[in-house]
Amino acid sequence: MYSQGLIGADSNIVEDQAFLDAFQQRIDAEEKIEPNDPMPQAYRNTLIRMIGQHAHSEIVGMLPEGNWITRAPSLRRKVALLAKVQDEGGHGLYLYSAAETLGVSREQMTEELLSGKAKYSSIFNYPTPSWADIGTIGWLVDGAAIMNQVPLCRCSYGPYARAMIRVCKEESFHQRQGYELVKTLCEGTAEQKAMAQDSLNRWWWPSLMMFGPSDTDSQHSDQSMKWKIKRFTNDALRQKFVDATIPQAELIGLHVPDKDLKWNENKNDGKGGYDFGEIDWDEFWRVVKGHGLMNKDRIKARKKAWDDGAWVREAAQAFAKKNVAA
Amino acid sequence: MSEEANMPLWEVFIRPRVGLHHKHVGSLHAADSTMALQAARDVYTRREEGDSIWVVASKDIYASDPSQAAENFDPASDKVYRHPSFYDIPDEVGHM
Ligand SMILES: [Fe+2]
Numbered sequence: 091m092y093s094q095g096l097i098g099a100d101s102n103i104v105e106d107q108a109f110l111d112a113f114q115q116r117i118d119a120e121e122k123i124e125p126n127d128p129m130p131q132a133y134r135n136t137l138i139r140m141i142g143q144h145a146h147s148e149i150v151g152m153l154p155e156g157n158w159i160t161r162a163p164s165l166r167r168k169v170a171l172l173a174k175v176q177d178e179g180g181h182g183l184y185l186y187s188a189a190e191t192l193g194v195s196r197e198q199m200t201e202e203l204l205s206g207k208a209k210y211s212s213i214f215n216y217p218t219p220s221w222a223d224i225g226t227i228g229w230l231v232d233g234a235a236i237m238n239q240v241p242l243c244r245c246s247y248g249p250y251a252r253a254m255i256r257v258c259k260e261e262s263f264h265q266r267q268g269y270e271l272v273k274t275l276c277e278g279t280a281e282q283k284a285m286a287q288d289s290l291n292r293w294w295w296p297s298l299m300m301f302g303p304s305d306t307d308s309q310h311s312d313q314s315m316k317w318k319i320k321r322f323t324n325d326a327l328r329q330k331f332v333d334a335t336i337p338q339a340e341l342i343g344l345h346v347p348d349k350d351l352k353w354n355e356n357k358n359d360g361k362g363g364y365d366f367g368e369i370d371w372d373e374f375w376r377v378v379k380g381h382g383l384m385n386k387d388r389i390k391a392r393k394k395a396w397d398d399g400a401w402v403r404e405a406a407q408a409f410a411k412k413n414v415a416a
Numbered sequence: 417m418s419e420e421a422n423m424p425l426w427e428v429f430i431r432p433r434v435g436l437h438h439k440h441v442g443s444l445h446a447a448d449s450t451m452a453l454q455a456a457r458d459v460y461t462r463r464e465e466g467d468s469i470w471v472v473a474s475k476d477i478y479a480s481d482p483s484q485a486a487e488n489f490d491p492a493s494d495k496v497y498r499h500p501s502f503y504d505i506p507d508e509v510g511h512m
């Protein structure tokens with residue numbers, strides 16, 4: 091139950107070694123942690139930050155694609171894109187709800203997004219200048235998100251894990267419609283195929299950056315793994331994504347823009363995998379810190395939506411209040 | 417912003433189809449029960465997940481205290497005589 095009644099009931103817990111050990115024991119036994127259970131403050135804070143960022147990413151992620159709904163080239167593509175963008179709004183809601191069970195309010199999270207204090211996935215700060223980008227986003231960006239989210243279905247925090255199960259069920263169509271779109275372009279005119287290749291060229295590296303900093307630079311990774319919030323490191327997931335995606339690109343005749351890419355049969359414990367080039371981490375941090383091409387636009391659009399909706403929220407609440415009084 | 421701080425939280429229950437229980441699926445914020453039902457329909461039944469929705473104001477749910485889970489629920493574990501397999505019945509009786 092997501093009941094909030096007891097949240098904070100554990101706030102006077104003394105986090106001594108015995109408490110931390112007992113908590114770790116529950117985690118190691120694969121027990122789920124539920125909202126009202128005692129938990130270390132750092133566990134709570136990590137989840138609030140992580141689920142909050144995830145929720146914001148779903149919401150901001152609607153913008154680059156929403157941009158193309160009215161210009162979709164066919165009804166088939168339009169209904170698919172509409173349904174996908176609507177799903178992302180739903181994902182944001184499931185995740186905000188999961189974060190709220192930890193004692194943070196929805197208003198607080200919204201405020202932190204609009205003020206720029208909270209982060210969201212760097213990928214959504216890239217522009218979508220061509221129709222091919224809608225396909226590439228579904229294929230690569232949702233593909234990378236799935237890689238990340240599938241292991242999160244086993245996250246130690248119950249509400250996050252349950253939200254992820256729902257999200258993952260809906261996510262698969264996002265990737266498939268994207269890949270189908272790119273494949274269709276590749277089977278079209280030379281110009282259409284070039285459009286698909288150009289799009290892949292722009293989105294490939296930013297997609298790899300979605301997995302976050304390299305394990306050697308990730309400040310949160312170790313403890314999150316120990317607490318079974320995360321099940322795989324950033325680099326492990328990135329490798330899985332590259333290995334899964336290269337054959338998909340080859341199948342439709344597209345080339346990944348990486349001259350260092352090559353098959354390495356010794357990788358993945360002898361199962362083989364791809365070596366790939368170094369990510370431009372300066373670009374990654376620049377975008378994360380707010381200096382990507384679209385950071386300002388994205389927040390501006392969210393703020394406008396929030397402000398323009400204020401009268402609706404006020405009217406709904408005034409109406410509800412009037413009905414209670416009557 | 418102060419007004420929005422009062423936007424109530426609702427728990428959403430969906431019944432997959434007639435004959436089954438309503439099951440908790442998540443929560444959402446809405447001004448009143450009518451809007452909560454509409455939002456729940458939009459968010460939680462986009463793929464035929466159910467044919468009936470309940471919404472309950474979260475503040476009206478009373479939960480048992482997890483720190484008392486042991487006192488509450490452990491006593492049942494040594495009452496094996498509440499289960500049919502506790503009793504010896506000759507095989508010849510067949511299914512009982
Ligand atoms: Fe999503």
Ligand SMILES: [Fe+2]
Nearest residue numbers: 178232261264
């Ligand atoms: Fe998606």
